[in-house]
């Protein structure tokens with residue numbers, strides 16, 4: 334059986350749906366970009382056409398978020414997973430240069446806020462890369478957990494008084510939206526006891542955030558308190574293959590110089606933010622097609638969705654609609670929301686379980702018949718997950734809410 338796009342409601346967690354008008358435009362560009370007679374994937378990344386695409390993407394991203402001039406925007410490869418390493422390598426190099434005259438370089442702590450599967454993975458990567466270069470040698474860093482929601486099985490977030498930051502960490506790391514578990518730090522205009530406690534981070538300690546699954550979904554709370562924001566494209570921004578890094582310019586350092594000083598892990602040139610920044614993200618061949626589609630999505634968000642305010646209003650309405658249906662169904666005993674604290678719930682990835690033996694299969698089969706797609710929870714946690722990224726319409730969410738109410 335085959336379906337038209339209009340016949341399905343795609344709730345995929347990533348890669349996930351993109352706006353149809355964007356894909357229609359991308360399809361044209363794939364064959365013939367802007368009347369050049371050449372497809373966008375057939376153009377040199379050093380051509381004036383591609384330069385226009387990547388510069389347009391950066392300009393629209395700056396406009397959407399109001400990114401100040403003291404931050405660079407980079408388009409990197411290797412997904413969010415590569416950034417788990419890159420943020421650490423660049424910041425340790427910057428710190429090493431700051432301490433270049435120290436007689437003995439003290440092993441820096443790194444504070445991780447572990448609130449779900451993705452921040453757990455980032456923390457594990459930091460532990461790996463911190464390992465000493467030889468048995469008995471001093472490690473490169475001492476990653477530690479500054480706050481965690483693990484005892485709750487990641488069904489809530491730490492409260493502000495549960496954070497224990499080090500006085501002089503190399504950086505503090507958190508994941509704004511945990512795609513698998515369904516928790517998200519509160520929106521900028523709705524602070525609560527679950528908000529990230531920026532005021533508790535000691536002065537001068539850089540804050541790093543993984544925004545992969547909530548990028549361009551609403552304003553970033555305390556944007557200017559971040560040193561680095563990273564986001565894989567494949568949720569709200571475009572196809573997989575490109576990762577956005579917004580990095581404060583003081584962290585663009587010569588990692589070769591830092592490596593010569595010793596006491597830091599080796600930094601591959603591909604991971605050096607300064608190299609990417611100095612070359613306009615074109616040090617080597619970039620993923621031109623994902624960047625092209627992301628550029629079209631950003632253009633569309635600015636023009637058609639009334640910028641960040643419009644996007645935020647729609648996403649808030651979508652999340653409220655679905656959670657209202659879930660709370661009512663939970664009261665009836667048919668479903669159970671995974672995230673128990675309402676103020677810690679994600680707008681983007683809504684996780685729930687169907688109550689009763691065999692009922693989950695019945696729910697998914699019934700959903701499939703009605704055109705709802707990709708609702709199965711992540712294989713590591715099971716259950717149901719509805720991802721409400723920007724391209725999912727309020728109408729699709731209302732249809733799902735009605736199905737849940739009637740189930």
Ligand SMILES: Cc1ncc(COP(=O)(O)O)c(C=O)c1O
Nearest residue numbers: 412413414451512543545546565
């Ligand atoms: C919040 C978050 N961080 C990191 C990643 C890893 O991204 P990638 O698969 O691009 O390496 C994901 C992937 O879904 C994610 O949701």
